Amino acid sequence: MSTQQMVMYEEEFQEITVVIERLLQDANAKVIFLVDKNGQLISGVGDTERFDTTSLASLTAGNIAATGGLAKLIGEKEFSILFHEGEKDNLHISIVGGRVILVVLFDSRSSLGLVRLRVKKSSDELSAIFEKLLKKAEDKEKRGVSDFPFAEITDDDIDNLFS
Amino acid sequence: MSFINYASREINCKIVYYGPGLRGKTTNLQYVYQKTAPDAKGKMISLATETERTLFFDFLPLALGEIRGFKTRFHLYTVPGQVFYDASRKLILKGVDGVVFVADSQEERVDANIESLDNLRFNLKEQGYDLDKLPYVIQYNKRDLPGAMTVEEMRLELNPTNVPEYEACATTGEGVFETLKAIAKLILIDLKKGK
Numbered sequence: 001m002s003t004q005q006m007v008m009y010e011e012e013f014q015e016i017t018v019v020i021e022r023l024l025q026d027a028n029a030k031v032i033f034l035v036d037k038n039g040q041l042i043s044g045v046g047d048t049e050r051f052d053t054t055s056l057a058s059l060t061a062g063n064i065a066a067t068g069g070l071a072k073l074i075g076e077k078e079f080s081i082l083f084h085e086g087e088k089d090n091l092h093i094s095i096v097g098g099r100v101i102l103v104v105l106f107d108s109r110s111s112l113g114l115v116r117l118r119v120k121k122s123s124d125e126l127s128a129i130f131e132k133l134l135k136k137a138e139d140k141e142k143r144g145v146s147d148f149p150f151a152e153i154t155d156d157d158i159d160n161l162f163s
Numbered sequence: 164m165s166f167i168n169y170a171s172r173e174i175n176c177k178i179v180y181y182g183p184g185l186r187g188k189t190t191n192l193q194y195v196y197q198k199t200a201p202d203a204k205g206k207m208i209s210l211a212t213e214t215e216r217t218l219f220f221d222f223l224p225l226a227l228g229e230i231r232g233f234k235t236r237f238h239l240y241t242v243p244g245q246v247f248y249d250a251s252r253k254l255i256l257k258g259v260d261g262v263v264f265v266a267d268s269q270e271e272r273v274d275a276n277i278e279s280l281d282n283l284r285f286n287l288k289e290q291g292y293d294l295d296k297l298p299y300v301i302q303y304n305k306r307d308l309p310g311a312m313t314v315e316e317m318r319l320e321l322n323p324t325n326v327p328e329y330e331a332c333a334t335t336g337e338g339v340f341e342t343l344k345a346i347a348k349l350i351l352i353d354l355k356k357g358k
Contacts, residue, residue, distance in 0.1 A: 005167070043252040158352075
């Protein structure tokens with residue numbers, strides 16, 4: 001496999017939530033999402049109820065992948081920040097630690113400058129947490145511990161999903 | 164790449180429907196969407212051209228249920244089949260857990276099938292995957308059309324490694340859920356091995 005399987009544990013999930021909750025306050029944002037580059041939603045804080053978070057995650061990852069493809073075409077490694085300006089709401093999308101996408105939705109109560117500044121600070125903290133998470137998974141792999149929570153899964157379990 | 168979240172007790176997996184243009188990949192997803200209970204599915208997203216050709220991808224999130232207390236979700240993607248969208252196809256294969264190759268049963272489409280299968284293998288390799296090691300099934304679609312080749316003929320051309328294969332007619336839904344179930348099962352078994 002080319003990239004390692006992403007596993008999220010309770011401890012790191014709490015740490016991540018603390019960081020993005022604080023970013024939400026500091027940046028005066030409406031919603032913040034963390035998305036895996038493969039399009040899986042990791043966490044969201046703020047007014048998340050109003051949004052189709054699954055679709056948002058998938059499209060964000062598609063967007064980052066497409067701009068990443070563009071970057072390579074012109075000889076850049078990636079475009080680490082994307083900004084979409086709307087009439088009312090804006091999206092600030094950035095890559096954290098090379099693997100995770102941080103999405104900040106904000107309106108006129110905040111500003112691009114403030115969001116950029118706060119995102120930069122939080123990104124370092126988030127990078128450190130994801131680094132730790134990756135190391136944890138690597139250590140487990142080395143020790144031969146499987147992260148799959150249902151090693152005892154049976155054919156019936158799978159069939160039941162479709163019944 | 165599957166994502167296991169112990170905090171929210173969820174497992175997310177990504178399935179990609181691959182194949183040449185106009186072979187029914189989007190139709191597969193549309194049928195699944197129509198036949199799935201509202202609480203088990205999210206919104207289906209199609210990034211298509213004005214003539215309803217897939218431009219970037221279709222996306223359908225499915226929450227199938229729980230296994231041992233873990234919510235099991237599958238994210239279904241299609242790729243744009245037309246040859247010149249190769250750059251987009253590569254992007255969508257990122258992080259894939261399982262592949263469904265949708266082939267057209269009509270004899271005149273056999274070259275397009277083979278070309279697309281080669282393209283799949285090549286693009287996976289570029290991302291560091293080996294099709295022979297990935298959960299992978301083939302769907303022989305459009306069985307209902309006149310001029311459909313026999314399954315034996317198609318197997319000879321497209322399935323030398325003998326992966327699970329399904330006959331289908333995506334417009335009526337025949338074989339659609341059998342295909343999905345097969346790939347989901349292969350992915351879960353693959354995960355169980357702890358790769």
